[in-house]
Amino acid sequence: MLETEVVVSAPPHIRQGLSTERIMWLVVISLIPAVLSGVIFFGWYVLAIIFSSVLSAILTEVIVLKMMKRPLTIKDGSAVVTGLLLALIIPPTVPLRIPMIGAAFAIALGKQIFGGLGYNPFNPALIGRAFLLASWPSLMTKWVWPVNSLAWAGKNADALTGATALGLLREGTTGIPYLQLFLGNISGSLGETSALALLLGALFLVVYKIIDWRIPVSYLGTVMIMALVMGQDPIFHLLTGGLMLGAFFMATDYVTTPVTPKGRLFFGIGCGLLTMLIRRYGGFPEGVCYSILLMNLATPLLDRWTVPKRFGEVKAVG
Amino acid sequence: MRLRTFKKGIHPPGNKERTASLPIEVLPLPQQVVLPLGQHLGAPSEPVVSVGAQVLTGQKIAEAKGMVSVPLHASISGRVVAIEPRPHACGQLTPAIVIENDGNERISSELVSNHNLDELSAEQIKDLIKQAGLVGMGGAAFPTHVKYSPPPGKQIEYVILNGAECEPYLTCDHRLMVERSSDLILGLLAFMKAAKAQKGFIGVEVNKPDAIANLKQAAAGLPIEVLPLQVKYPQGEEKMLIYAATGRVVPVGALPIETGVVVNNVATAAALGEYLRTGLPLVSRIITVTGQGIPNPKNVEVRLGTLIEDVINYCGGFKEPPGRIILGGPMTGPAQYRLDIPVMKGTSGILVQTRAEVEKPDHAPCIRCGRCVDVCPYNLLPNYLGDYAEHDKLGEAEKYGILDCRECGSCTYICPSRRPLIQLIKNAKSKIMASRKKG
Numbered sequence: 001m002l003e004t005e006v007v008v009s010a011p012p013h014i015r016q017g018l019s020t021e022r023i024m025w026l027v028v029i030s031l032i033p034a035v036l037s038g039v040i041f042f043g044w045y046v047l048a049i050i051f052s053s054v055l056s057a058i059l060t061e062v063i064v065l066k067m068m069k070r071p072l073t074i075k076d077g078s079a080v081v082t083g084l085l086l087a088l089i090i091p092p093t094v095p096l097r098i099p100m101i102g103a104a105f106a107i108a109l110g111k112q113i114f115g116g117l118g119y120n121p122f123n124p125a126l127i128g129r130a131f132l133l134a135s136w137p138s139l140m141t142k143w144v145w146p147v148n149s150l151a152w153a154g155k156n157a158d159a160l161t162g163a164t165a166l167g168l169l170r171e172g173t174t175g176i177p178y179l180q181l182f183l184g185n186i187s188g189s190l191g192e193t194s195a196l197a198l199l200l201g202a203l204f205l206v207v208y209k210i211i212d213w214r215i216p217v218s219y220l221g222t223v224m225i226m227a228l229v230m231g232q233d234p235i236f237h238l239l240t241g242g243l244m245l246g247a248f249f250m251a252t253d254y255v256t257t258p259v260t261p262k263g264r265l266f267f268g269i270g271c272g273l274l275t276m277l278i279r280r281y282g283g284f285p286e287g288v289c290y291s292i293l294l295m296n297l298a299t300p301l302l303d304r305w306t307v308p309k310r311f312g313e314v315k316a317v318g
Numbered sequence: 319m320r321l322r323t324f325k326k327g328i329h330p331p332g333n334k335e336r337t338a339s340l341p342i343e344v345l346p347l348p349q350q351v352v353l354p355l356g357q358h359l360g361a362p363s364e365p366v367v368s369v370g371a372q373v374l375t376g377q378k379i380a381e382a383k384g385m386v387s388v389p390l391h392a393s394i395s396g397r398v399v400a401i402e403p404r405p406h407a408c409g410q411l412t413p414a415i416v417i418e419n420d421g422n423e424r425i426s427s428e429l430v431s432n433h434n435l436d437e438l439s440a441e442q443i444k445d446l447i448k449q450a451g452l453v454g455m456g457g458a459a460f461p462t463h464v465k466y467s468p469p470p471g472k473q474i475e476y477v478i479l480n481g482a483e484c485e486p487y488l489t490c491d492h493r494l495m496v497e498r499s500s501d502l503i504l505g506l507l508a509f510m511k512a513a514k515a516q517k518g519f520i521g522v523e524v525n526k527p528d529a530i531a532n533l534k535q536a537a538a539g540l541p542i543e544v545l546p547l548q549v550k551y552p553q554g555e556e557k558m559l560i561y562a563a564t565g566r567v568v569p570v571g572a573l574p575i576e577t578g579v580v581v582n583n584v585a586t587a588a589a590l591g592e593y594l595r596t597g598l599p600l601v602s603r604i605i606t607v608t609g610q611g612i613p614n615p616k617n618v619e620v621r622l623g624t625l626i627e628d629v630i631n632y633c634g635g636f637k638e639p640p641g642r643i644i645l646g647g648p649m650t651g652p653a654q655y656r657l658d659i660p661v662m663k664g665t666s667g668i669l670v671q672t673r674a675e676v677e678k679p680d681h682a683p684c685i686r687c688g689r690c691v692d693v694c695p696y697n698l699l700p701n702y703l704g705d706y707a708e709h710d711k712l713g714e715a716e717k718y719g720i721l722d723c724r725e726c727g728s729c730t731y732i733c734p735s736r737r738p739l740i741q742l743i744k745n746a747k748s749k750i751m752a753s754r755k756k757g
């Protein structure tokens with residue numbers, strides 16, 4: 001017999017190094033460029049919003065878990081990710097109670113009520129935003145243009161006040177240079193405007209194999225095709241609104257999207273169709289948030305419809 | 319050239335450097351051997367000696383019981399001191415024959431050496447395969463002769479030898495392919511003749527270039543092709559190997575023979591070759607003793623029934639208090655809690671991990687990242703299977719193919735939430751099988 005204790009556990013006895021925790025922190029790192037773009041375009045106040053949101057997300061998680069007497073899971077980083085993502089999709093003008101309430105709602109009613117990480121059907125950050133938009137519609141649509149956007153907007157600057165680029169499109173007056181759209185020097189939620197910053201973060205996630213290309217590629221591709229079909233400028237649609245942030249950081253949320261490769265393609269296509277339908281015909285100029293939430297609802301079905309053919313399978317799963 | 323392989327799978331660190339170039343050493347004969355009657359899949363063998371009997375090395379001490387079973391031979395000469403339940407790698411006590419070494423290494427004189435393959439018929443070879451006590455030496459320990467008795471109407475076209483050795487750490491097959499290639503080729507030719515197969519393949523992962531070169535040379539002019547395979551786990555899994563080598567897909571629930579193929583481990587072929595050459599049945603095997611907890615890792619040839627304690631001591635004992643002791647490779651080998659278990663026909667290695675290497679077993683809920691789906695070579699949805707298993711939804715589990723899971727462990731290896739997927743799947747599988755038996 002052995003004098004010392006050895007561990008007797010089931011194989012495999014080796015595990016790859018990437019843990020859930022690490023994944024969440026890598027996502028946080030990937031959002032740093034977007035945070036910076038927010039600060040550059042909208043000022044330091046942006047950091048206060050982000051801080052309020054993240055702090056509220058963490059505190060809410062602690063309180064709820066304590067109340068439910070469940071083990072604390074703060075270190076998995078998912079509350080931080082939710083708080084951060086929520087902050088990035090609200091206007092840079094809101095009073096600080098808005099991100100606080102939104103993050104608390106996202107964590108408590110978007111995630112923990114369903115049993116915590118892994119069990120929530122909807123993307124918590126998007127639930128938080130949808131709730132804020134419904135409760136404070138005017139605060140949540142109070143847009144500003146970056147100070148230095150005046151440089152290229154010139155004397156038209158006045159005309160720009162209070163709308164987003166997508167809003168302007170509806171009024172039929174855009175003419176914003178692609179470069180400015182790409183850099184993010186336009187009005188919008190505080191972390192969603194800069195395609196450049198978001199693509200940098202997305203590249204990081206793809207390189208580290210954190211996200212699958214399928215959802216963003218099929219999402220963005222569908223949006224562009226739909227724009228062409230609708231006779232609109234596909235590049236403009238690609239670079240405005242919350243599309244980049246949504247496609248790379250929201251529609252790729254593991255918990256609320258399909259696990260099968262085909263399911264992911266369909267998920268992206270569905271998001272793209274819905275986004276363009278809402279942008280064109282909906283009550284709001286932007287539709288990314290609701291599109292992804294609606295597709296979240298379809299996730300279990302998509303998984304079921306796209307069960308991969310087993311190795312050596314002769315007939316399909318009934 | 320694109321290397322042959324299968325789809326999906328994982329790339330765990332190989333960790334083979336410490337032993338890959340170490341020549342096989344022969345372990346000094348142990349004082350005692352413990353030979354479990356159930357070293358193989360199927361019915362345990364039946365003792366044909368009794369306590370007190372004097373036995374010679376290579377002498378048959380237990381007879382096959384039924385079709386799916388093999389005989390067992392004395393691995394040292396000496397006296398049978400007990401036939402009783404002894405610790406077995408499965409974690410329980412199972413009946414075993416215990417032989418005390420007389421130190422004389424007297425070899426049974428009944429052994430027939432130098433069989434001439436040309437003079438043997440297919441039937442005779444099949445019988446010799448059984449008489450040699452051969453089982454799959456890669457770990458499965460399935461009686462080899464059964465594979466060569468195809469159902470009526472089925473033809474065997476190819477015999478594939480599995481030299482992939484895709485399990486991390488293990489290098490015993492590697493060394494065997496380098497040092498014992500002539501026995502290996504002889505064994506393969508015998509398998510091919512027994513099966514009336516036209517062609518033989520030897521699949522070897524390309525991280526063993528010396529083995530590939532050596533086998534190519536040994537197989538020159540013969541209807542045998544050495545196939546370099548991509549380094550990927552589970553390359554050596556039977557159906558994956560068949561796919562990599564021939565492009566054939568074994569249907570769900572069917573045996574490889576359905577596609578006209580039989581797969582054997584390279585060590586099994588070498589053991590047959592040795593038997594034909596020397597007359598010595600399966601009484602020893604090569605194992606890799608390695609891991610951070612072993613001071614002097616080695617590839618050693620040991621007699622069957624040698625206790626792992628003797629083998630570990632030969633390799634310098636434990637460097638520090640061990641964290642986990644694994645029989646075989648880290649992906650599929652069972653963890654052990656005692657040292658008085660014997661090396662058996664299917665034992666490919668002893669891996670000792672340090673305490674620092676053993677992760678805490680806490681796991682988090684599934685975050686639906688899809689990584690397990692991306693790696694499962696059988697295209698299953700391990701996250702759903704684990705879920706159904708956990709909640710006893712056996713019907714759903716079966717519908718989604720839980721019985722097709724080959725327990726390769728890829729899903730569990732990759733899971734960032736450290737979900738015990740295999741364990742859940744195994745439990746559910748045995749429940750399903752149990753209810754089938756009842757029903």
Ligand code: SF4
Binds near residue numbers: 722725729
């Ligand atoms: S489900 Fe089974 S076959 Fe698939 S990766 Fe997991 S253990 Fe391997």
Ligand code: SF4
Binds near residue numbers: 684689701
């Ligand atoms: S790898 Fe683990 S966490 Fe990811 S989907 Fe599979 S079971 Fe869930």
